[in-house]
Amino acid sequence: MTRSIPKKVAVIGASGYSGEELLRLLGQHPGIEVACITSRQYAGKPLGEIQPQFRGHPVLGAIKFSDSDVEGIVASGAEFVFLALPHGLAAEFAGPLLRNGLRVLDLSADFRLHDPAVFEEFYHGKHPAPELLGAAVYGMPEIHRSEITRARLVACPGCYPTTITLPLVPLLKRGLLDPKTIIANSLSGVSGAGRKADVGFLFVECNESARAYGVPVHRHLSEIEQELSLAAGETVRINFAPHLIPLNRGMITTIHVNFSDSADIEAVTSAFEADYGSESFVRLLGASAIPDAKHVFRTNFIDIGWRFDTRTGRLILLSAIDNLTKGAAGQAVQCFNLLAGFPETTGLL
C-alpha cells in the first residue's frame, strides 16, 4: 500500500445496519480517514457506545457521532460522502453536498431511477430532486464501471437488484434469453428491513417464519427492470417474488427463464466467462456447486450458478450475496474505490 495522504470520507446515517457494515469495511480500508460520522439520534456519543462491536477499534474506536448537517460534513474536510439514510432523506443531502464539491455515494433508492415518472409510480410521490437524476450513475461496477469512475453522484443498488441483475445482464445483452419469461424468486435475511422498531421484525415474529411479501409489485422492481431493459435493448417486465427468511444477513435468488431460439447452455457459460471471468467479486460456479448465503457471508462476492433443465427447456440461474456487503455497503466501497482511484478490491478482500 502506498503511503499517500488518506482520502477523507464521511458516513451520514451511520447507525443503521448498512451504516454499521460500511464502518466495518471503512475501518479496514488502508487508504482512507473517516472524517465524520453522523446520526441525529446519537450526536455527541462515541461510536463504540452505540455499536459496541467497535469498542477498542484502532481506527474507529474514538470517533464520535456528530449531527447530520451539511455544514458540519463540509467542515470535516470529507471529499467523499456515503449516505446511509432511509429512502427519501438522501435527496435532501445530496444537492447541497454536490454543490459544495463533495462526491456522493448514496445507498438509498433516491437516485437509482433515471426517469422521475417511474420513481413516482413505484414510490408514490414526486421525486425530491429530479434535477440530480441525470448526473447519477447506477453503482454496479461490473456493469457501469467507466461511468462510476467519473461520477459525482453514485446511486448504489439495492440487494435484490444485485442478485437479479448481475446474472441476467450478460445473457440479455447477447440476446440469449426470452425477456418475457423471467421469473425471479429471492430469499432475504432480516437485516434487509433495517434497524427499526417494528413488530413484524421482532425475533419471535421472524424466527420459525418464512413468508413472501411485496408480491407482485415490490419497489425494487423499478430499478431491476431499468437495468434489464438497458441490457436487452427493449422494455423488460419480470416477475419478482421476495421472501423473508430467518437469517441475519444473506440473500439468494433463483431465476427461471426461457432461452431465445438460438441459445444454449454453452452460450451461457461463455457469456459469463467473457463478462465476469476477470471480475474480482464475481465467482462463477456453473453447474459445479450451488450458491449458499453462508459462503458469501460478510464478503463482497456474488456467487453465480447455472443449470439447464432439459425436461422443460428452461435455464435456472442461482445467485447469492451478503445483502449488507455486496448488496449495500461493500458495493458502495467498491464504487468508492473507483471514484477515489484505489484498486477496486482495496479494503474488501
Place this chain on the structure above:
Amino acid sequence: MTRSIPKKVAVIGASGYSGEELLRLLGQHPGIEVACITSRQYAGKPLGEIQPQFRGHPVLGAIKFSDSDVEGIVASGAEFVFLALPHGLAAEFAGPLLRNGLRVLDLSADFRLHDPAVFEEFYHGKHPAPELLGAAVYGMPEIHRSEITRARLVACPGCYPTTITLPLVPLLKRGLLDPKTIIANSLSGVSGAGRKADVGFLFVECNESARAYGVPVHRHLSEIEQELSLAAGETVRINFAPHLIPLNRGMITTIHVNFSDSADIEAVTSAFEADYGSESFVRLLGASAIPDAKHVFRTNFIDIGWRFDTRTGRLILLSAIDNLTKGAAGQAVQCFNLLAGFPETTGLL
C-alpha cells in the same frame, strides 16, 4: 366423542421426525390405542427415554419400542399400521402386513407412483414391490377422498407435493392454466431432511445459510407431475426448485404460472371456493393475506393465497404448510380417519 372400542394402530419407525409427529398426533386422538411402536435402534426402551417430550404423557408415557418385525406388529392386534421408514424400507413391510389383513399408511415415497418406470427413472433402481402399486392410493384427501376411504394401502404424499399440488389441481382440472408455464419455488425447514447424522444438516451448517438443492430434478417431481397430469388430463412438466432454510419446521411455496386464454383471477377464486370452500384443512386467503410458515406451525392446515400480476399477466400462487404435519404425519392421520371411519378432523383440530 362416542365411547366405542378404540382402533388399534402401530407406528413402524417411530424414532424419526415424522414418526415423532405422528405419535404426538395419535397421542391426542380420542379414538385410537397405540398398540405398538417399533424402532430397530431403540427396541426395549420406553418412548419417553428416547423422545423425552413424551415423558409423563398420559397415553404414550409408558409405551416401549419393540423390534421392527412383521410378526410382532400383527401380534400386537393393530388393524392400522403407519410406516414412517426411510424410502425403500417401507416396501419390505407393506406386502406382509397387507397379506395379514392390516391396512397400511405409508409415509415414504415407495408407493406414491403408479408407474414403476417413473419410479426407476427418479429413484434409480427397480421398484421393490411393483405388484402393490396398483392397490396403492395417493393419500391426499382433498383430491382422492373417496379412493382413500376404501384403500388398503395409502401412499401419503411428501411435503413439497402437498404445497404444490393442492393449489394447482383445482385450476388445472378446469383448464385455467397453461400447464407448460408452471414454475414452483419451495422453501423447506430442516426437519424435512430427517433425523440422520449428516454434516450438511448440522446446526452450524444450516443456521445463517440458505441454498437451493436438487435443481433441476428433485425426486419429488415425479409424484408432483403425476398428480398434475391427472388433473390436467395431459402430461405436465414443471420447473421445481426446492430450497433449504433455517427453520425447524415449515414449508412455503411460490408458484408462477400463465393463464390459459380464457381464464382470469375471478375464475381462480371461484375454483378454489368450489373445491376447497368446505375443506376443513384448506384456508383460502386470496389476496387478503400472505401464507407464512409460522401461521400453520404444528397444524394440519394448508394456507393458500393468490395474486394476479397485471404487468406480466401471470398468476402467483402462494402456499404454506407444516412439513411434518400436513406435509407428513398430519395428512397421514387425516387419511387414517377416512379409513377408520372417524370424522376427518379427529385428533387434528
Place this chain on the structure above:
Amino acid sequence: MTRSIPKKVAVIGASGYSGEELLRLLGQHPGIEVACITSRQYAGKPLGEIQPQFRGHPVLGAIKFSDSDVEGIVASGAEFVFLALPHGLAAEFAGPLLRNGLRVLDLSADFRLHDPAVFEEFYHGKHPAPELLGAAVYGMPEIHRSEITRARLVACPGCYPTTITLPLVPLLKRGLLDPKTIIANSLSGVSGAGRKADVGFLFVECNESARAYGVPVHRHLSEIEQELSLAAGETVRINFAPHLIPLNRGMITTIHVNFSDSADIEAVTSAFEADYGSESFVRLLGASAIPDAKHVFRTNFIDIGWRFDTRTGRLILLSAIDNLTKGAAGQAVQCFNLLAGFPETTGLL
C-alpha cells in the same frame, strides 16, 4: 368428559404472546366457552385476522376482539377472567371485576407480592390497589393448591420464578439447603419480552446474540424471594442472573447451592419424590437426564434434574419450562381448573 354446561371465560389483553398461548390452550379445553376476548388495539376485528394461526379454528375462529372495558366483560356473562395485560394495567381491571363477582386470574406481576413495600422497592411506584393484595393467592398449584382452589384473585407467577421456586421449595422447607448460598442462572427465550416494538428484540439483535440482563436486581427477584422465604421460614436473599438467548420459547435454570449440615443427595431425591412424585406437571429426572427447553416446548411440564458435585460439595439443580406455558398461560389454566372444579390437567395434557 361430562356434558355439563361450559364455564364462560374472558381473556383481557389477548393479543400478546401470553394471551395468544392462553387462547391456544382454552381453544382445546373441553369444559369452557370463550365468552369475550378484548384488545384495545384490535376491537371489532376477528381473532383469525390478527393472529392468523387461529383462522379456521373450530371454536375460536369466529370470535371477535371487543374493547377492554369492565361493563362489556361483565355483560359477556364470563365467570372467570384472565388478565394478560402489561404490568400496572391489571390492577385497574381486577377491582371492578371482583366487585362484580367475577373470579380473576392475573398473569401480570401486579398481585404477586403480599407486601406493598416490597412492590414499591422493586417496581418503583405505589401499588395501584394495595387493598386487594390480601385476597390474592400466588398461583403455583404445586405449592399453594388449596388456597388457589378457594381464591377469587389468583396472581399467576412469572416464568423465572417458576423455574427457580419449584426446584428449591421442597428442599428449603426441609432445611436441606444453606439458604444464603443460592445462585440461580436462567436462560430465557425472547417471547418473554412480549410482543412490543423495541429495537433490542428485533430478529437481528437477538439472533447470534446471548447476553445477561437485569443483573444484579431483576424485578422477579421480589416474588422469588417471597416464596423461598415462606418455604425456608426465614428471609432468603439469592443471586439471580437472567440471560436472553435466541429461542422463541423456552427457559432453563441452573441453580448452585450448598447443603445444610445434615443433608445429602439422597435426601434431595426423597424430598422431590415426596412432594412432586404425584404431580401431573413435574417430571423428575434426577441424574438420569438433563432438562432441555425443547423437551417441554408447548407443554405445561417442568423438568427437574439434580446432581451433586463431590469436588465442591455443592448441589446443582436444573430445570426447564416453556416460558409461555408453565411459565405463563399454562400455569394460569392449571389454576383455572382448580378454581372451576375441573381435573387439574384438563386441556393441558
Place this chain on the structure above:
Amino acid sequence: MTRSIPKKVAVIGASGYSGEELLRLLGQHPGIEVACITSRQYAGKPLGEIQPQFRGHPVLGAIKFSDSDVEGIVASGAEFVFLALPHGLAAEFAGPLLRNGLRVLDLSADFRLHDPAVFEEFYHGKHPAPELLGAAVYGMPEIHRSEITRARLVACPGCYPTTITLPLVPLLKRGLLDPKTIIANSLSGVSGAGRKADVGFLFVECNESARAYGVPVHRHLSEIEQELSLAAGETVRINFAPHLIPLNRGMITTIHVNFSDSADIEAVTSAFEADYGSESFVRLLGASAIPDAKHVFRTNFIDIGWRFDTRTGRLILLSAIDNLTKGAAGQAVQCFNLLAGFPETTGLL
C-alpha cells in the same frame, strides 16, 4: 507493515471449524505465507472446493490440502505449525515436528495440563506424550506473555477457560476473592462441538433448544483450575456449568463469587485496570454495559463486565468472546505473533 520475508506457516487439520477460522485469520495476516494445509479427508482438493467461502481469496484461493504427514509438513518449509486436530491426535504430530525444529501451536487440549495425572483423571487415559508437557506453555498471552514468546510448543486454551480464567486471574492473584466460592455458568454456540456428524448437533436438535451438559465435571475444568490455582497460590476447585444454546459462534460466562474479607468493588476495578488497561484484546466494561456474544462476533476481543450485589455481598463477573476467535484460532494467532516477533495485534484488528 515492513516488507520482510514472510514467515511460513502450516495448518494441520484445516477442515474443522477452528481450522477454518484460523485460515480466515491467516489469510488477512500481512506477514505470513501459508506453506501447507492438511486434511486426511480432503488431500489433493483445493481449499475453495471444500470451504467455498475461500473461493476467489487472493491468498488462499489456490492452495490445496495435502495429506497430514510430518515429512510433508517439514518439506513445505513451514517454520510454525498450527495443529487444529481432535484431542488425542495432536500429540502424535507435536513430537516429530518439534524434533524437526518447527515451533508448534496446538489448539487441542493435549498439552494444556502440566500434570499427567490430572490429564488421566479428566481425559480417562494415559497422556500420549508426557515428556513434552514440561516444554508446553499455556497460550494465554494476557497471563503468560513472556513464556509464550520463548516457547517451542504452545498449548492454546479452550473457549470456556478463556472466558473464566481471564476475569478471575487479576482478582485471585491479589487475594480479592474467596476461591472456594467460585461458580461459573457458561453459554456456548454450537460450533464449539466441532464439525462432526452427530445427531445431537443437527439443526433441528439445537434450534429452539437450550441445555446444560457436562455437569458437574466437564473436561475443561482441569485447565481452568490449573490456571486459577496458579493465580491464587493455592488449590482452587470451582463449579462450572456449560450450556449449549442456538448460536453458530459466541460464548458468554457469568461468574458469581464472594469477596475475601478485605476486598471491595473499587479494588476489582483497580485490578482490572492495572492488569488489562493496556491489553489490546481485553475490553473492560465495568458496570457500564453488559457483554454480549454479538459484540465480539468474529473478533479476538474478550469483553469483561462486573457488578456488585449489595443484597448478597457477591461479585458478578460477566464475559463474552467468540469461541472460534479469542476462544480458539484468534488466540492462537495472537500467540503466533508473539513467537514470530510480530506486533501482537497483526492480522487480528
